[in-house]
Amino acid sequence: xxxxxxxxxxxxxxxxxxxxxxxxxxxxxxxxxxxxxxxxxxxxxxxxxxxxxxxxxxxxxxxxxxxxxxxxxxxxxxxxxxxxxxxxxxxxxxxxxxxxxxxxxxxxxxxxxxxxxxxxxxxxxxxxxxxxxxxxxxxxxxxxxxxxxxxxxxxxxxxxxxxxxxxxxxxxxxxxxxxxxxxxxxxxxxxxxxxxxxxxxxxxxxxxxxxxxxxxxxxxxxxxxxxxxxxxxxxxxxxxxxxxxxxxxxxxxxxxxxxxxxxxxxxxxxxxxxxxxxx
Amino acid sequence: xxxxxxxxxxxxxxxxxxxxxxxxxxxxxxxxxxxxxxxxxxxxxxxxxxxxxxxxxxxxxxxxxxxxxxxxxxxxxxxxxxxxxxxxxxxxxxxxxxxxxxxxxxxxxxxxxxxxxxxxxxxxxxxxxxxxxxxxxxxxx
Numbered sequence: 001x002x003x004x005x006x007x008x009x010x011x012x013x014x015x016x017x018x019x020x021x022x023x024x025x026x027x028x029x030x031x032x033x034x035x036x037x038x039x040x041x042x043x044x045x046x047x048x049x050x051x052x053x054x055x056x057x058x059x060x061x062x063x064x065x066x067x068x069x070x071x072x073x074x075x076x077x078x079x080x081x082x083x084x085x086x087x088x089x090x091x092x093x094x095x096x097x098x099x100x101x102x103x104x105x106x107x108x109x110x111x112x113x114x115x116x117x118x119x120x121x122x123x124x125x126x127x128x129x130x131x132x133x134x135x136x137x138x139x140x141x142x143x144x145x146x147x148x149x150x151x152x153x154x155x156x157x158x159x160x161x162x163x164x165x166x167x168x169x170x171x172x173x174x175x176x177x178x179x180x181x182x183x184x185x186x187x188x189x190x191x192x193x194x195x196x197x198x199x200x201x202x203x204x205x206x207x208x209x210x211x212x213x214x215x216x217x218x219x220x221x222x223x224x225x226x227x228x229x230x231x232x233x234x235x236x237x238x239x240x241x242x243x244x245x246x247x248x249x250x251x252x253x254x255x256x257x258x259x260x261x262x263x264x265x266x267x268x269x270x271x272x273x274x275x276x277x278x279x
Numbered sequence: 280x281x282x283x284x285x286x287x288x289x290x291x292x293x294x295x296x297x298x299x300x301x302x303x304x305x306x307x308x309x310x311x312x313x314x315x316x317x318x319x320x321x322x323x324x325x326x327x328x329x330x331x332x333x334x335x336x337x338x339x340x341x342x343x344x345x346x347x348x349x350x351x352x353x354x355x356x357x358x359x360x361x362x363x364x365x366x367x368x369x370x371x372x373x374x375x376x377x378x379x380x381x382x383x384x385x386x387x388x389x390x391x392x393x394x395x396x397x398x399x400x401x402x403x404x405x406x407x408x409x410x411x412x413x414x415x416x417x418x419x420x
Contacts, residue, residue, distance in 0.1 A: 004301050006301070006305075016395070016396060016406045016409060017354050017395060017406050017407075017409065017410045018291070018334070018353075019353040019354040019355040019356075019410050020355075020409070020410055020413045022291050022332060022353055022355065023353075023355045023367065023410075023413065023414055026332075026355070027369070031291070031292075031293045031332050032290070032291065032292050032293065032301070032302045032303065032332075033290070033291045033302060034288070034289065034290050034291075034302045034306045035289045035290075035291070036289070037289070043302065044301075044302060045300075045301030045302055045305070047300075047301075064413075074301065074305055077304075077308075078299075079299040079300070079301075079303070079304025079305065079307075079308045079314065080299035080304070080314060080315055082304070082308030082309070082314075083307065083308050083310070083311045083312055083313060083314050083343075085311075086311035086343060087311075087343070117313065118312075118313055118342075118343055118344065119313045119316045119344070120313075120316065120317075120320070120344060120345055120346065121344060123342075123344075124342050124343065124344060126341075126342040126343065127282075127341070127342040130342075
């Protein structure tokens with residue numbers, strides 16, 4: 001395996017403009033750099049075969065004002081794949097397994113496997129709010145139910161609703177990346193539902209109502225959403241909410257109750273509240 | 280979704296040319312984010328700015344999802360563009376690579392203002408002039 005050399009310039013204070021330092025590396029035809037603010041450092045890597053640049057580069061960095069320059073060898077690896085080591089199949093609740101596409105997993109007969117590739121969109125199953133929602137969902141009968149996931153992120157909860165037997169799922173997110181990610185994840189899991197880009201219920205057909213609405217977003221958005229959720233959740237239906245820190249929970253509950261919901265159950269996991277509200 | 284930040288990575292990467300090789304690979308691989316997805320997006324977003332090195336700040340959250348912001352090109356690149364020169368002096372301090380006029384300095388400062396730690400345009404111009412001097416470029420500021 002060939003090695004790269006990491007060269008790290010340690011600075012006594014954060015520079016007014018980092019370009020002064022990228023410029024020094026640039027003189028040596030090194031254009032990619034990493035900087036840290038605390039402590040202030042700038043690093044770059046010399047490719048195998050560039051070792052002749054090491055001494056003049058270190059000298060230039062010291063001359064430029066770095067109080068020290070650290071060098072270390074970094075063995076080349078398949079960096080494009082390194083991040084994957086952080087994602088393993090995860091069990092959530094009784095029967096949910098969230099599995100990244102590249103991992104193999106032998107599920108038990110009762111397990112429901114959601115295949116997901118993490119990315120920019122939120123909701124890998126790693127977050128207490130996603131876990132909280134999935135745990136509640138296990139105990140809800142989705143068969144024959146119309147479901148809306150408002151703030152779908154990766155689409156993990158919409159996929160889960162389909163796997164639990166919901167014939168109709170609508171997913172909405174305000175973020176384009178999430179909408180794309182949600183569509184891909186639905187496909188990956190062999191389920192089919194429509195994904196809309198927009199705010200709250202706005203992009204959904206008017207007058208459409210749902211037996212179950214899931215919203216794993218933030219407290220402020222939930223409070224705003226409460227009146228329209230009351231219109232969109234059928235009488236006796238469920239609004240499953242998460243993404244709430246305990247300090248904000250009273251405000252969310254107040255808004256939900258004012259809109260006509262009643263608290264049925266609630267759990268707190270790692271300082272995040274997930275609650276089942278019924279209209 | 281309110282997300283807790285787990286780490287912030289600050290990189291300078293040539294526009295449209297991000298690859299998993301260092302510095303991106305070691306910096307982001309350890310942060311545990313989907314690097315190829317990030318690179319594809321970065322390259323797509325910045326393909327029209329080829330030739331510039333762009334500062335990018337990647338915020339990684341506790342669930343290892345992430346967001347990123349691409350900033351204005353490096354001040355040094357903006358100075359070169361304003362002066363229509365390819366590089367600064369190879370011996371800053373002894374050889375001059377030209378002069379950055381006050382107007383050009385203001386132009387660069389205005390573009391870069393949001394990324395610099397400056398309260399007003401005069402302070403930003405002083406920072407730009409300082410960067411120019413470090414590149415062996417004289418200034419009128």
